[in-house]
Amino acid sequence: MITLGIETSCDETAVALIEDGFTIRANLIARQEHLHERFGGVVPEVAARAHVEALNPLLAQALGDTGLDFGDLGGVAVTVGPGLVGALLVGMAAAKSLSLATGMPLIGVNHLEAHYWANFLAHGPPDPPYVALIVSGGHTMLVHVREVFHHEILGQTLDDAAGEAFDKVARLLGLGFPGGPALDAAARTGNPGAVRFPRAMEGSGDLDFSMSGLKSAVLRHVKAERAAGRSIDVPDLAASFQEAIVDVQVSKTLDAARRTGVARVLLGGGVVANSRLRERLQADGTAAGLEIRVPPKALCTDNAAMVACLGAARLERGERTGLDIAADPNLPLAP
Ligand code: KG4
Numbered sequence: 001m002i003t004l005g006i007e008t009s010c011d012e013t014a015v016a017l018i019e020d021g022f023t024i025r026a027n028l029i030a031r032q033e034h035l036h037e038r039f040g041g042v043v044p045e046v047a048a049r050a051h052v053e054a055l056n057p058l059l060a061q062a063l064g065d066t067g068l069d070f071g072d073l074g075g076v077a078v079t080v081g082p083g084l085v086g087a088l089l090v091g092m093a094a095a096k097s098l099s100l101a102t103g104m105p106l107i108g109v110n111h112l113e114a115h116y117w118a119n120f121l122a123h124g125p126p127d128p129p130y131v132a133l134i135v136s137g138g139h140t141m142l143v144h145v146r147e148v149f150h151h152e153i154l155g156q157t158l159d160d161a162a163g164e165a166f167d168k169v170a171r172l173l174g175l176g177f178p179g180g181p182a183l184d185a186a187a188r189t190g191n192p193g194a195v196r197f198p199r200a201m202e203g204s205g206d207l208d209f210s211m212s213g214l215k216s217a218v219l220r221h222v223k224a225e226r227a228a229g230r231s232i233d234v235p236d237l238a239a240s241f242q243e244a245i246v247d248v249q250v251s252k253t254l255d256a257a258r259r260t261g262v263a264r265v266l267l268g269g270g271v272v273a274n275s276r277l278r279e280r281l282q283a284d285g286t287a288a289g290l291e292i293r294v295p296p297k298a299l300c301t302d303n304a305a306m307v308a309c310l311g312a313a314r315l316e317r318g319e320r321t322g323l324d325i326a327a328d329p330n331l332p333l334a335p
């Protein structure tokens with residue numbers, strides 16, 4: 001069966017066609033970064049309008065590239081939330097219309113759940129239990145998955161998401177928007193030990209995160225250096241900030257695995273494209289006896305293949321979403 005996936009929760013318009021649940025036939029993304037760059041962040045109204053323009057041509061291209069037509073599709077999966085409401089509505093209107101017009105079943109999915117399902121493309125889901133670390137522009141959370149589709153949130157950020165912190169610090173360092181990939185690149189030639197930034201909540205005894213203290217510490221450091229007439233070494237600062245974030249992500253993730261007794265950890269979300277986070281979690285996790293699963297970088301950031309993969313599995317077990325489903329900008333992963 002071919003499942004169509006549609007993802008429009010933020011600033012990527014994405015369409016994918018997945019065969020038999022896990023094989024990618026098409027995975028297309030129209031980026032809008034150039035439209036938001038001058039504002040230094042995603043402008044919701046601009047994002048929604050850009051989705052309207054990009055979605056139909058992208059759908060036509062996915063079908064054209066694969067030689068498939070609507071009659072070949074067995075279902076349509078779409079992101080319901082969390083995300084920007086106007087942006088979500090565009091993808092949902094398209095998915096509902098296609099379902100209504102062709103009679104194929106509709107399945108609405110949670111974007112955060114889809115992020116760690118990116119691990120299952122190609123090989124399918126492993127047996128639970130496992131812990132998932134989901135780190136994106138809007139979320140940072142550790143989740144215990146005892147059974148497939150069942151989520152228990154172990155901890156999450158109390159303020160900014162990790163991706164947001166990367167973007168804000170990148171902006172402060174003049175690295176542009178979106179800042180995460182640029183900061184990652186700048187950090188490669190820097191010394192992670194150059195400046196010792198706080199490891200927020202590392203010893204807090206729980207699995208929650210906080211990024212705002214680190215962000216303020218970077219800002220204070222930059223101001224103090226400038227006030228003293230010293231120039232900022234961008235690679236050193238980027239590497240030092242990145243190391244502080246990565247240290248906390250790694251220690252909390254290993255702690256979550258210890259507390260739940262799982263042997264496997266899955267990573268998902270845009271920040272998992274970060275080279276240092278991937279490297280450290282794989283090295284430290286393996287040394288702790290854990291199996292660490294990381295999606296390819298291109299499947300970490302927003303895409304529709306992960307949406308179609310999760311949607312296909314939910315359709316397979318008989319789940320269906322009614323046409324009256326509403327977009328939910330705050331859709332929780334667990335009650
Ligand atoms: O999952 P995602 O594509 O969208 C959301 O669901 O939010 O994540 C986007 C976030 C942005 O904050 C972006 O800067 C960050 O992921 N990101 C990175 C890297 N690539 C993307 N952060 C650090 N290093 C990267 N290489």
Ligand code: ZN
Nearest residue numbers: 136270301302
């Ligand atoms: Zn995302």
